[in-house]
Amino acid sequence: MLEQMGQAAKKASYQLATLSSAKKNQALAVMADTLEANSDVILSANEKDMDAAKASGTSEALLDRLLLTPSRLAAIANDVRHVCRLVDPVGHIIDGSLLDSGLNLQRRRVPLGVVGVIYEARPNVTIDVASLCLKTGNAVILRGGKETVHTNKAMVEVIQLALSQCGLPAAAVQSIDNPDRELINQLLKLDRYVDMLIPRGGAALHRLCRENSTIPVIIGGIGICHTFVDESADFDKALAIIDNAKTQRPSTCNTLETLLVQRSIASTFLPKLSEKMKGSGVTLHASPEAMMYLSGGEAIVVPVIDEDYEKEWLSLDLNVTVVDGLDEAIGHIRAHGSAHSDAILTRSLSNADRFVAEVDSAAVYVNASTRFTDGGQFGLGAEVAVSTQKLHARGPMGLEALTTYKWIGYGDDLIRR
């Protein structure tokens, strides 16, 4: 079955690759309208998923992620209309020149072809990914979580209806509705048809893809983010940034997980940190040295254990440790980080420059919250994923990351000499 899906997607991708931006935007507009016109079908499919999820004792938090309402669906349709307004990267000439040989060479941006996306519960991802792939002329094979199987199936049927209305191949957007996990393993081997694979989920999913996929995979999404406060930092401003990075939305991958404090200010800064974190309800996981200045303070403090340094808390928990200075801070980040987002809070230009140059992460910040690592915040207009690997795309991936380029050489009957 996947072989057929792959073939159909590849065939569809050839047609999509030659569409004008106007035609793709028209299809996106029809897709948005069709989603709203068929909201009854989608919402009743979502009810089935909700009933099954409730019956199996799913948590309230997860139920809320699963739930679609008329207003949520309208918001999703509006997101599709927003994608219409983004600049289409396809067709852009990256560079080119008339070479000495006489070859008129240019590098043109083109769609990747077929993208595979494996994701978890949220049904909005289905529409989000489908619209971004259509915008960039890519076919997509979706594999959503089993909790949303009815919702996804209904949504993809509506998308395919919209595609057909626009004279586009329905196979441009396909989903694997069978929840059998063996199909994921098959998808991972479909390199004959699929050009890029994006897992959107936890560490286990990324590991599965990294170890088993024969398709190039975008690894990312796991954020063990650090902030280093050096002795020159302004305490009040540092506390505000730390609070923002930890508490603005703790469940996100750009949330601060470990705070590194320079030894020379530990005794003065950490009591203030305790006070601030108490106000935000953050539990501190302190190293023995940090504990000396945190215990007896206002915030809840527990001893940190080694494994905590490699944990994405995704909750109101923060590791706190004391380091001698910049070198030890950089060493800690190299040893324990996930190369996602790391920040230094300092007044020293020299420390800022060294931190930026020597910390090898997708995003590095000076006197700013790690929470900025986000396609929307970076002005990319959309976010396909956040990559923590180094090939193809790093950090927040916008539409451009769904494209590649081809070299085009024009000659006037030209041979190589």
Add this chain to the structure above:
Amino acid sequence: MLEQMGQAAKKASYQLATLSSAKKNQALAVMADTLEANSDVILSANEKDMDAAKASGTSEALLDRLLLTPSRLAAIANDVRHVCRLVDPVGHIIDGSLLDSGLNLQRRRVPLGVVGVIYEARPNVTIDVASLCLKTGNAVILRGGKETVHTNKAMVEVIQLALSQCGLPAAAVQSIDNPDRELINQLLKLDRYVDMLIPRGGAALHRLCRENSTIPVIIGGIGICHTFVDESADFDKALAIIDNAKTQRPSTCNTLETLLVQRSIASTFLPKLSEKMKGSGVTLHASPEAMMYLSGGEAIVVPVIDEDYEKEWLSLDLNVTVVDGLDEAIGHIRAHGSAHSDAILTRSLSNADRFVAEVDSAAVYVNASTRFTDGGQFGLGAEVAVSTQKLHARGPMGLEALTTYKWIGYGDDLIRR
């Protein structure tokens, strides 16, 4: 052992990443001088490899690839000096802006970190790859062919001597000297330390890497290249291009392997092709329809078999088949090509545009030889590999393909709202 090499390479990469272009160029100059100063050591190591190769009955062609002479070694040293003169892509600001949030964001080009290269017999690749990696601030782990184990070992020792003289870590360039193939499998799993893997060899090596590596792999190098002659083409000019693409250097991956001829000109064009190919000593592998116009001609003709269409001949052999027109030509290329280099010979602007848009290969040509797909020809200054996959880099890879970028955000005590 590989674990230690990986650790050492990663550590070295941190130091390399912060070097100025001047410092890297100085190290390259010292490397070139040291290679020449130690030519005796390298040439006598090469003699050992040559003796072993002769004893095991290695072909003359392969022996010639293995052989180093004083003049070849001098040429290799000069290639290193040439790398000094290339523009260093590291540190370049790709783009950036002051965002509405107040974040001053820039995207800076940085080294990948650690590159792994698995290659076969040629000893010049060792120096070539080492110099390109050093130029871009990457550490490299080399795994050459077992035929050149002594030569590679001697060369890497000389490189490490040069690095030490410049105060750089010797682990910046390491080689796996043990010919045990199990070490390749271990290297493929070293994702904790190695950021990119480049196999330079045949299809089997690429498949091994694709199927087993947990490190992102650059797949490429296999060229099943096509040229389509449509009915509007100038025959004499077409024959010159075909001859160049097939015979200028048949062992290369950008060599023409299958010629597609439009049916309406088959009876007039193919007899001329036969005459031309006879002059170049090319054996034609003809489809039944092409055979009708080729048999009885001057060139040697044999029937093509289906497998031939997916074969990289790398010899003076050329598949010839007849197609109805552009659609069938594109269909054939999609079905049988390796997405490397494909050309159309035509006077029709419309056919040229469609071919360029619809053939999904790394390089597509209009009225030019496929032989142009090459880093040097494309003006890249160097060629790391030729990628036929779509992520990160496509087609000839220059220095830029050995880099990634990081996002750098400067704030004046900035929190996300």
